[in-house]
Amino acid sequence: MTVFDPSLPYNELPDLPPPIDQIESTPILKRCIEARVALAELKQAAELIPNSAVLVNALPLLEARASSEIENIVTTTDKLFEFADIAEDRADAATKEALRYRTALYEGAKMVKRGMLTTDMAIHICSTIKGLELDIRADSGTTLKSRMTGEVIYTPPVGQQLLIEKLDNWASFMQDSTDIDPLVRMAVQHYQFEAIHPFVDGNGRTGRILNILFLVEHGLLDSPILYLSRYIIQNKAPYYRLLKQVTHEHDWSSWIMYILDGVEETCKWTTEKIKSIRELMEHTGEFVQSRLPKTYSWELVELLFKQPYCRIGNIVDAGIAKRQTASVYLKQLCEIGVLREVKSGRETIFVHPKYIELLTGEENVWVYYAGVETDSRDENTGLV
Numbered sequence: 001m002t003v004f005d006p007s008l009p010y011n012e013l014p015d016l017p018p019p020i021d022q023i024e025s026t027p028i029l030k031r032c033i034e035a036r037v038a039l040a041e042l043k044q045a046a047e048l049i050p051n052s053a054v055l056v057n058a059l060p061l062l063e064a065r066a067s068s069e070i071e072n073i074v075t076t077t078d079k080l081f082e083f084a085d086i087a088e089d090r091a092d093a094a095t096k097e098a099l100r101y102r103t104a105l106y107e108g109a110k111m112v113k114r115g116m117l118t119t120d121m122a123i124h125i126c127s128t129i130k131g132l133e134l135d136i137r138a139d140s141g142t143t144l145k146s147r148m149t150g151e152v153i154y155t156p157p158v159g160q161q162l163l164i165e166k167l168d169n170w171a172s173f174m175q176d177s178t179d180i181d182p183l184v185r186m187a188v189q190h191y192q193f194e195a196i197h198p199f200v201d202g203n204g205r206t207g208r209i210l211n212i213l214f215l216v217e218h219g220l221l222d223s224p225i226l227y228l229s230r231y232i233i234q235n236k237a238p239y240y241r242l243l244k245q246v247t248h249e250h251d252w253s254s255w256i257m258y259i260l261d262g263v264e265e266t267c268k269w270t271t272e273k274i275k276s277i278r279e280l281m282e283h284t285g286e287f288v289q290s291r292l293p294k295t296y297s298w299e300l301v302e303l304l305f306k307q308p309y310c311r312i313g314n315i316v317d318a319g320i321a322k323r324q325t326a327s328v329y330l331k332q333l334c335e336i337g338v339l340r341e342v343k344s345g346r347e348t349i350f351v352h353p354k355y356i357e358l359l360t361g362e363e364n365v366w367v368y369y370a371g372v373e374t375d376s377r378d379e380n381t382g383l384v
Contacts, residue, residue: 004248009140009158013166013195016173016188022252023184031260032181038267039220045274046225050298054281054305055274056106057084058359059225064101066229067208070236072147073097077360081309082344090345097129104128105209109224112213116175119167121213126199126206136163136198144197154247156197166196174214182218186211187259191246208232227270231262269364276364280354281305284338287369291336295329308352308359310339337369 004010017023049055061080068075075095083091083099091099104125111121119136127134137160144154157163170192177185193207208229215221232239235258242258245251281301289296299320307314315326330350333339339350358366 006154007143007152009155010195010247011157011159011162013157013192015166015169016192017177017180018188018250018252020180022250023188023256024180025253028184028253028256028260029181031257031264032183035183035260035264035267036220038264038271039215042226042267042271042274043220043222045271046222049274049278050281051302051306052223054277054302055225056223057306058277058308059227059270059273060102060105061098062359063105063208063212063224063227063229064098066227066233067205068094068098068101070208070229070233071204078309078356081356082349084309097131100129100131101205101209104206105212105224108209108213109216112217116171117210117213117217118171119164122167122193122198122206122210125209126202129202129205129209134199134202136160136167137200139200142197142200153244154195156195163196163198166192167198170196182214182220183260183263184256186214187256188252189214190259191243191252191255194243195247225270226263226266228262228266230269231266235262272364273358276358276366277305277355280358280366283366283368284354288333288336288338292332295332300329304333304338304352305355308355310350310352311347 046052046055061084062077065075065077065080073094075092075098079091079095080098080102083095084102107128108121108125111124123134123136140158142156142158143152144156145151146153157166170189173192174185174189180188190207190211193210194203197203199206211228212221212224212226215226216224238258242251242255246255284304285296285298285301288301297320299318300315303314303318303320304310310330312323312326312330315321315329316323320326321329330339331341334341334350338352338354340353342349342351354366358364
């Protein structure tokens with residue numbers, strides 16, 4: 001058996017599909033069932049949020065921040081929300097790039113509902129992330145190196161025509177191998193895309209978006225709300241180690257089980273997060289109604305969750321109030337402790353601290369507003 005040499009281009013990267021006994025063993029298929037149950041529960045939880053924009057505005061930003069962090073592009077969730085719905089020219093470079101990731105995820109979700117994942121779609125996604133027109137890599141000399149030692153750990157295939165052929169095979173596998181479980185296909189295609197490494201930059205982020213889009217394409221998600229990069233960040237060493245094991249040892253089983261574990265764990269965590277968001281929305285509505293009965297409307301409360309960094313213009317654009325009244329509403333919400341007024345350059349922004357803390361916290365808990373009846377729920381956490 002030829003020993004794999006990471007310094008040489010992996011032009012012999014095998015086409016898909018791999019041998020079926022390597023990717024659909026009994027333990028893998030059992031794990032697929034468990035992951036699909038978790039996905040179904042996540043879909044159901046998302047349907048209970050009155051306005052889907054609440055989740056679609058928030059969870060892809062968390063995914064964008066985490067997926068960018070994997071590539072050492074570091075920003076904060078606060079910065080992403082601050083610049084998410086306005087011109088991004090005031091944001092720093094890392095925040096701009098993470099916001100482009102969110103845009104690519106949105107656009108990809110719309111595209112995949114109109115058709116299957118293709119090479120052209122991957123090119124569009126990567127171009128959106130990078131903010132420039134890209135094509136399949138044509139130059140040789142691309143290598144992946146250890147950040148710790150500088151040692152070459154992988155050299156992807158070279159030659160644009162070869163890469164195009166490999167991507168055609170990759171796309172055909174996703175579209176035609178319908179006898180293979182979709183979750184197995186997602187795991188396999190992710191390895192293959194990363195191994196082909198078709199772009200000069202942005203391959204990892206593009207590949208992670210493709211995972212989510214694949215789930216949307218197959219109806220396992222209705223919208224791109226799976227925060228899978230959270231799992232990868234928490235398990236970064238095995239992510240790279242298991243990718244390497246597929247290359248060196250054709251160990252598909254360990255890699256697929258890793259992805260299935262990630263899908264299930266992330267679904268469960270996100271489902272609990274959504275439940276907490278729904279409860280906080282209900283509690284905030286009750287609190288605002290009791291303290292500001294003349295100001296209260298459900299549409300206003302809902303907007304505070306769609307736009308946790310809220311501007312006067314957001315209320316005006318939503319048709320809730322005209323500009324002067326909208327300003328009064330936001331000031332009143334600050335007075336009762338729901339919002340906090342902050343300055344961003346010359347602009348005034350009204351931040352929703354409880355919601356931001358819930359979104360960014362690892363634990364899915366929140367604290368009641370002071371003086372509100374807690375019924376049967378824990379008065380410190382807001383949980384039943």
